[in-house]
Amino acid sequence: MRKNTVIILANFFLVIALLFLSFSPVQAQTEVLEESTAVTAVVIDRIAPSTPILISPADESKLRSGYIEFVWQESTDNWLMDHYILVVNGSTKFDNIPLTASEITDYKLTYDSSTGYYRLTMKTNRLDDGSYTWKIIAQDYHANQASSVTWDFTVDTKAPSFIITKIEEQTVEIVAGTIETLPTEAIVLEANEPLLSGTGEANSSVELTVSHQGEILEKQTFTIGSNGTWSVTLGTLPRDQVITLDFLIIDPIGNINLLNDLPLILYTPIIVISLPSGFPLPTAAPAGPPIIQIPILPPLEYLPPTIRQVPKQIVYYVRNYSSTVSTQVASLIEKLWMISVLLALLALPITKLLTLLATYRPYLSADLMKQLLWFIGWWQEQPPAGIVLDKKSQTPVSQSLVIISGQTCQQQSKRWVLLTNQAGIFAQIQLPDGQYRISVQHPKFFFPTLTQRPAHLDQNRFYTGAMIEVKNGLLLPLLVIPVEQLEKQRFQRFYALKRQYLELPSLSMPMAVMALVITVTFPTSINVLSALTYLALLGRKYYLVRRKNCQFLTVLFDKTPLSGVVVAAQPAASQQTEMLKQTSLNGSLDCYLKPGEYGLQVIDFKHQLTEGDRKTQTEFKADTLSNYVPLVLG
Structure with a gap:
């Protein structure tokens, strides 16, 4: 019985074990199937980094070293930056430039976190002289790239060229930095203040020092022209002494070249007079034929240095630029001669008008502008209102400002400024009814006169500033205004010349003759029309007078x-x-x-x-x- 019970229990546990083993694979497969239904999404990075910003070398810059320091501002990325690429002249110079400071055989890289600047300094493979382009490419972790703009720079490590090709009329070839080209003996000059010329690197500055036995006689600074030529005129040099010239040449980048110890000498010309035989000589006279040597100094050296240099500069200018300049000048003259009559006839009145405008600019108004045009003859003749005279000589005072100021009947303040013409006359104007006072301004005269009015003249015939009443639309009464001359002033001659120039007639017979001569010589349509117009205006002027x-x-x-x-x-x-x-x-x-x-x-x-x-x-x-x-x- 007990034995059967044990058998039954054993079978029960066996069945349970079999059932568990048969169920477990199905359950595992079910779990795998259930897990396989879960989907994982993968996002692809297609966004490029931000554009790197170039800092140095700047665009169009010039550098004195072939070991360049490239500076740029870092790029940022939405995922992760990986490295940078330096491209020079379209080819990769350095690849895989890291994001952190590093130093390898070819370059040294530093990073400034405060500014975000990378500095890459070349250590090997220096760049030769020439022109280059550069840019930076930023690449992120997923190989997306962003390129900067492209900048240019030039490497120039050579000393600037400088060659002296002429000293006065002597042709030479003295090269800076080449000692073999320096003369072993002093170059003999033919005249003082010699003109030196030559070629060199364009736009380089040159410092010239003239010295004698260590004492500096002169210093000059000049610039080589954009066409690569230069010239310089030395000052008055001591005679019969060797002087040396030192040149310091600095190009626009800062490279330096030297030309030192160029010797020059200028002998004093002498007149040699041979004496007849038997002429008594001092006992200490040297042996040989008796002669007298008289040193002479060229008269040109007695002139001021600025005047002495003008002919030399003209000769150099004509010698170097005559072909180009002559063509340009000839073309310009040809164009100007087409309108030469118009230019000649307008030159005098326009310069007179500009002079008057500059003189009376603070008082400029529409009425005064008419007066100025009347003064130069471009406005019709105005009826006279009065005359300004020098009290002492009773001569007319031209170019005086006649200022009329006062109040109208409506209590409105008014002011008019008139100008006297060559005869001292000022024009009549229509004033509104009111009370007015007149004053005169002139740089050489004062108003009112301190002289008492003569008994036989009323206040209008000897006007000294009394109030004038205008009513019923009447004009100003005829006024004779005396003024007195100030004491002698500086620039009196200048004022006299200016006055004489302004009083030259704009319409005159000599100008008409000149216009006809130019028109006959250059009979262009503009010249003919200008001459005929001028003659018509001149004829009208005399007709209006003679009628x-x-x-x-x-x-x-x-x-x-x-x-x-x-x-x-x-x-x-x-x-x-x-x-x-x-x-x-x-x-x-x-x-x-x-x-x-x-x-x-x-x-x-x-x-x-x-x-x-x-x-x-x-x-x-x-x-x-x-x-x-x-x-x-x-």
């Missing part, structure tokens, strides 16, 4: 002609002055008046009218006057 009847007046005092007397003619039915002039040295004047009746006013600071002719106006008919009209003052 009025010409009368000759003479002012006498005790039968003696008076000069500088102001004579004004005013139409009887008008307030406007038609003519305002001064008598000449012989007391006469010519006036051009239209036929009609006029009131004649004669104004003189020193003389008054006779008792019978005390009235200030005398009516007369211009078309009935004889050619000689005496006006007796006494």
Whole structure:
């Protein structure tokens, strides 16, 4: 019984074991199948690093060493940077440049974390002289690349060339840095202040030192031209002594070359006079034929150095640039001659206008601009309002500023600035009703005069700044304004020349003749048109004057002609002055008046009218006057 029980239990556990073994593989397979249903995603990195930024050598830079230091700013990547590549002249110079500082046989690499700068300094395989390009390529862990821009640089390690090819008219070939080309004996100069010329590296600076036995006589600095040529003129050199020249040549990069101890000598010319035989000589005289040697100094050396150098520079310029310059100058002259008449005729009035504008710029206004144009003859003639005279000599004061200021009836402040012409006359302008005061400004005169007004003249005929009332739309009354000369000033001659220049007539017969001569020589369409226009304007000027009847007046005092007397003619039915002039040295004047009746006013600071002719106006008919009209003052 017990034995059966044991057998039954043994079979039970056996069955359980078999069932467990048969179930376990299925369960494991099921678990594997269940796990195999899980999917893993793989992301591919296609994003390139950021572009590296080049720092040095800068674009278009020039370097004095072939061992270059390349500097760039690091790149960043979304995954992981791997290395850099240096490309020079389109080919890989260094590959697999690490991200951390390192040093190998070919280069040394440093990294500055504060700026993100990499510095790669070459240690071997220096670059030869020449032009190069460079760039940096950044590569990340997945081989994505980003390239920088490409920059250029030039390596120049050679000393600048410098050759002397001429000393005065002597042809030489003295090369800097080549001692064999230096002369063993001093080069003899033919004249003082010699001109040296030659070739060299363009845009290099040269420091020249002239010395004698260690004492510096002169220093100069000059630059070799962009075409590779140079010239320099030495100063006045001591004679009969060996001097040496030292040249220090520095190119734009900083490379240096030397040319030292170039010897020169300048002998004093002498006149040798042979004496006749038997001429008494000192006992210590040397043996041989009797002679006298007289040293002479060229007269040119007595001139200032700046003047002495001009011919030499011209000779050098013509010698080196004559072909190119002559062609350019000829072309320019040919173009200018096509409009030469126009340029010649406009030169005088335009320069006069520019001078006037520069002088009176602070007072510039529309009214003053008309006055300036009237002054140079580019504006129609204006009726006269008055005249400014030197109190002492009673001569006209041209180029004076006549300033009219005051208030209108509406209490508005107004100001006008006028300019006197060559005859000292200022033009009439229409003023609104009001009260005004007039002042005069001139660099050589002051206003008002300190002289008391003569009894025979009213305040308008000897104006000293009194208030003038304008009403009912009337014009300014005729004014004679005296001014007094200041004490002698500096630059008096300059002011006189400037005044004479500004008073040259813009329309004149000599200018017309010149225009005709140029037009006949160069008959271009522009020249012909300019000459004809000028002749038309000149003819119009004389026609406008001559179309009025010409009368000759003479002012006498005790039968003696008076000069500088102001004579004004005013139409009887008008307030406007038609003519305002001064008598000449012989007391006469010519006036051009239209036929009609006029009131004649004669104004003189020193003389008054006779008792019978005390009235200030005398009516007369211009078309009935004889050619000689005496006006007796006494």
